[in-house]
Amino acid sequence: MAHFLKDKACVVGVGETRYTRGTDTTTLQDALQASARALADAGLKPHDIDGIVSNAGLAPAPETLAANLGVRELRFAVGNTVGGGAGACAGLQIAATAIACGLARNVLMPVGWHSYSGLRVRKLGSEVDLATVPGPIGATIADFYMPQGAFVPAHFYGWMATRYVQEYGVRPEAAGAVALAARRHAHLNPLAYMRGRTLTLEDYLNSRIVSYPFRLNDCCLETDGACAIVMTSAQRARDLPKTPVYISGCAEGHPYPDDDFGARTDLLHIGLTDAAPKAFEMAQVRPADLDFAQVYDCFTYVVLIELEALGVCGRGEAGDFVRGGRIELGGDLPILTHGGLLSEAHLAGASHIVEAVRQLRHECGERQVKDAEVGVVTGWGDFGDGSIAILRR
Amino acid sequence: MASQSPQYKLPLPARIGLAAEFYRYCKEHELRFQRCTGCGAWRHLPRPMCGECGSFDYQWARSSGRGTVYSWITVVQPLLPAFNDAVPYSVVLVDMEEGVRMVAMLQDTAPEALRIGMPVEVVFEDAAAEIALPRFKKSG
Numbered sequence: 001m002a003h004f005l006k007d008k009a010c011v012v013g014v015g016e017t018r019y020t021r022g023t024d025t026t027t028l029q030d031a032l033q034a035s036a037r038a039l040a041d042a043g044l045k046p047h048d049i050d051g052i053v054s055n056a057g058l059a060p061a062p063e064t065l066a067a068n069l070g071v072r073e074l075r076f077a078v079g080n081t082v083g084g085g086a087g088a089c090a091g092l093q094i095a096a097t098a099i100a101c102g103l104a105r106n107v108l109m110p111v112g113w114h115s116y117s118g119l120r121v122r123k124l125g126s127e128v129d130l131a132t133v134p135g136p137i138g139a140t141i142a143d144f145y146m147p148q149g150a151f152v153p154a155h156f157y158g159w160m161a162t163r164y165v166q167e168y169g170v171r172p173e174a175a176g177a178v179a180l181a182a183r184r185h186a187h188l189n190p191l192a193y194m195r196g197r198t199l200t201l202e203d204y205l206n207s208r209i210v211s212y213p214f215r216l217n218d219c220c221l222e223t224d225g226a227c228a229i230v231m232t233s234a235q236r237a238r239d240l241p242k243t244p245v246y247i248s249g250c251a252e253g254h255p256y257p258d259d260d261f262g263a264r265t266d267l268l269h270i271g272l273t274d275a276a277p278k279a280f281e282m283a284q285v286r287p288a289d290l291d292f293a294q295v296y297d298c299f300t301y302v303v304l305i306e307l308e309a310l311g312v313c314g315r316g317e318a319g320d321f322v323r324g325g326r327i328e329l330g331g332d333l334p335i336l337t338h339g340g341l342l343s344e345a346h347l348a349g350a351s352h353i354v355e356a357v358r359q360l361r362h363e364c365g366e367r368q369v370k371d372a373e374v375g376v377v378t379g380w381g382d383f384g385d386g387s388i389a390i391l392r393r
Numbered sequence: 394m395a396s397q398s399p400q401y402k403l404p405l406p407a408r409i410g411l412a413a414e415f416y417r418y419c420k421e422h423e424l425r426f427q428r429c430t431g432c433g434a435w436r437h438l439p440r441p442m443c444g445e446c447g448s449f450d451y452q453w454a455r456s457s458g459r460g461t462v463y464s465w466i467t468v469v470q471p472l473l474p475a476f477n478d479a480v481p482y483s484v485v486l487v488d489m490e491e492g493v494r495m496v497a498m499l500q501d502t503a504p505e506a507l508r509i510g511m512p513v514e515v516v517f518e519d520a521a522a523e524i525a526l527p528r529f530k531k532s533g
Contacts, residue, residue, distance in 0.1 A: 122472040131407035142407040144438060147526055148498045149403065149468060149476065150484045158466035159486055166464070166509050212467035212504075260438050262486055262494040267464060 003249075003282040009096035010237035010244035011391070013042025013230030014354040019193050019345030021116045023224040028060045030226035031112030032068055038228035043241040044106060049230075051076035051104030053095050055087035058113050058348045059226075065110060076104035081135060082252060084381025085296055086271065088349035092377075092389045093250040095231045105232065111350035112226030120222055125151045136259040137382050144260075153298060154211045154219060156261055156383065161213050161301035163267050167316065172215070174319035175300035176204040178335070179217045179342055181328045182297060186339025188329075188367035193223055194343040218300040220341035227350045229357070243361045248374070249283030249390035251275035261383055271386025272309035272378055280311070283374075283390040287311045291372040292359055293333055294352035296380035297340040306378055307335075309386070329367060337367050349379040353389070360393040401520045402475050408524075411439035418453060419525045422517040426493050428454035437493040458515035459532065460487040463494060467504040487513055487529055500528040 015037025017030045025033075031054075039046060046069040052062035053076075059065070062077035076098050082090035088111055095107040115121065124130060124141075130151070131142035141151055150156060164170060183199040186192035199217065207216040237244035253275030257263050280286065287310055295310070297303045304318035312333060313321040321327075327335045338344045338355035345351060358364050359372045369375075372393070379387035408416050411427075418425040426437045431448025442449055463486040471480045483499040485507070499507070500516055512532040517525040 125404060126473050131409055139407070139409055139412075140438060143409060143412040144406070145484075145496055146404045147406045147520075148484050148496050148528075149479065149482050150466065150496060151404075152472055155466055155468065155484065159464045159484075162466060163464035163486075163509070208469070209467075210470040212469065257444070262496050263437065264494075267486075 002284070005096055005100050005247070005250070006282050006284070007246045007248055008100035008234055009231050009247045010234050011229055011247070011353070011357045012232050012237050012240045012242060012244060013038040013044065014227070014357045015041055016191065016227035016351065016354060017225045019191055019223050019225040021193065021223055023114060023117050027112035027114055027118065027226065028064065028068065030224070031059055031065065031110040031228065034112065034226040034228040035065065035069060035108055035110045038108070038230045041242060042230040044230060046070045047072050048106050049108045050074060051095065051098055051107035053078045053080050053091045053107060053109045055091060055111050055348065056081045058087065059110050060112065065108070076107065082381070082387065083383070083385030085298060085349045086252065086379035086381035086385040086387040088353060089377050089379030089387035089389050090252045092231070092247055092353065093252060093387070096247045096250060099231060099233050105236070107231045108228060109231070110226060110228040111347050113346065113348055114224040115222040115346050117224050121152055135382070140259050154214055157299050157302055158211050158214055159261055160267050160305065160384070161299070164301060164305055165213055168319065170304065170319040172205060173201065174304060174322055175218055176201050177322040177327065178297065178300040178303045179204050182336045182340045182342040184328055185337050185367055186343035189338050189344055192339040192344040193221055194339060213301065214299060220298050221343070221346050223345040225345050225347060227347050227354050229350065229353055243393055245357045245360045246392050247389055248285065248392045249279035249281070250388065251278035251282070252385070252387040255384045258383060258385065268305060268315070270305060270309055270384045272306055272380070272388060273386070275386050275388045276310050279388040279390050285374055285390055289374055290333060290376050292337055292356070292369045292375040293335045294337070294340070294356050294375065294377045295335050296349050296352065296378045297336055297342050298380060300342070302380060303335070306380065310376065310378070329369065334369055337364065337369060352377045356391050360391055403479065403520070404475060405520060405524055411441065414453065415439050416524060419517060419527055420523055422525060424456040424458050424515050424527055425453040426456055426491060427451045435491040435493050437495055457490045460489040460513055462486070462507060462509055462511040462513055463488045464509070465499070465507050483507060485513065485529055495527070497527055497529045500530045502531040506531060
């Protein structure tokens with residue numbers, strides 16, 4: 001029997017701002033700009049929106065957005081707290097559930113983040129008192145990681161990457177293939193911050209180690225901007241202007257324990273390891289059916305680990321899987337067709353959803369995956385929380 | 394407020410809740426972890442409740458201080474000024490003999506020597522009048 005949530009909700013509108021380093025706007029202004037464009041794309045007006053899911057810490061509160069957009073009847077307001085960059089993709093599940101259950105008709109999900117001009121991640125522990133950070137990770141860092149010299153994602157995920165590299169003999173060229181695929185695709189995306197900036201394998205290998213095993217070019221960008229997504233029911237989507245994109249499968253997963261890397265029996269068992277099989281089962285899709293994968297790419301090595309968690313290859317096999325252009329446009333499974341966090345901009349995973357929707361509408365011009373019918377988006381955040389959505393047209 | 398020793402520049406632990414108990418033993422240069430008096434399971438990080446059996450009862454049991462390296466990073470670029478003089482430094486995940494794993498800065502050991510499974514042992518660094526931090530160095 002089909003899962004009750006399968007194909008019940010659709011993304012019907014997407015929008016974004018420019019992606020820059022340096023801005024005169026606020027995140028609220030950016031989120032509103034992206035929301036207005038997503039609403040126009042959907043053929044809806046602000047007063048059609050009755051649900052807002054905003055990613056806590058990465059978007060203004062739903063109430064603030066509603067007040068500014070002119071949403072008169074907000075009846076489903078969620079400040080989604082699912083870990084950091086896993087939140088946008090997990091938000092699809094929250095919105096789809098609300099829509100399928102009739103709790104909301106049309107749901108808006110904006111992300112606005114000034115990771116360049118606002119608080120930069122590297123300032124954690126100086127401008128932000130980690131002990132006061134709400135959620136599962138602040139106290140752990142403040143008491144047990146920071147005093148030992150580990151306090152940013154490049155440090156935490158580095159433990160996973162070292163273990164991965166050591167356990168499976170993964171070479172830097174494998175991570176480099178991810179960086180190069182993202183950059184190649186960014187050259188085809190007018191919005192991408194790194195468009196036109198050449199990156200060769202030699203450049204990658206020569207880029208400095210910032211925190212072993214991560215080179216500079218293993219790390220994502222810090223940028224300013226916003227994007228937004230509008231969702232509604234499959235039934236209403238048929239009357240709207242754009243090709244509906246269905247949420248066929250979705251799931252979230254949390255490693256155990258979620259608030260400490262150290263205590264995990266297997267550091268490479270991530271949230272997505274548990275979430276991916278559930279989403280594929282819901283969607284009745286196999287990894288081999290995917291036309292593209294917008295894999296959350298805070299760091300290249302994280303992408304390799306996620307590809308294995310998705311099941312597109314076996315554990316320890318991603319280094320081989322990414323060879324020979326397989327993850328580039330024209331390959332078996334193009335990833336990050338917009339350039340991703342590595343080469344487009346850092347929208348905490350929301351731009352991965354926007355790109356997936358445009359690919360499935362066949363709107364992507366020279367970076368279009370030919371005849372794309374089904375694709376996957378993943379999210380990743382905090383200490384390895386995972387989220388996944390399988391989308392189809 | 395801690396009276397920090399003038400030589401010590403790195404951030405100190407916040408010592409919130411049960412973490413304060415962990416660090417009280419560290420000050421005595423004792424590495425202790427919680428051990429459930431219900432089922433005997435060791436645990437770290439400090440928590441009010443045993444995730445194995447649900448008991449709220451525990452004792453602070455002494456660790457052998459010995460373990461093996463599970464993974465590591467070596468930080469080259471300091472992201473806060475406090476670490477300017479510390480780089481390059483390694484932060485290891487250590488599988489302790491008791492079965493818990495902990496995060497600690499590597500001390501008196503070259504990063505190049507690091508291997509998965511390398512035996513390490515705890516040493517304590519006095520950071521402030523009432524704070525000592527557990528570090529690890531290569532055994533032997």
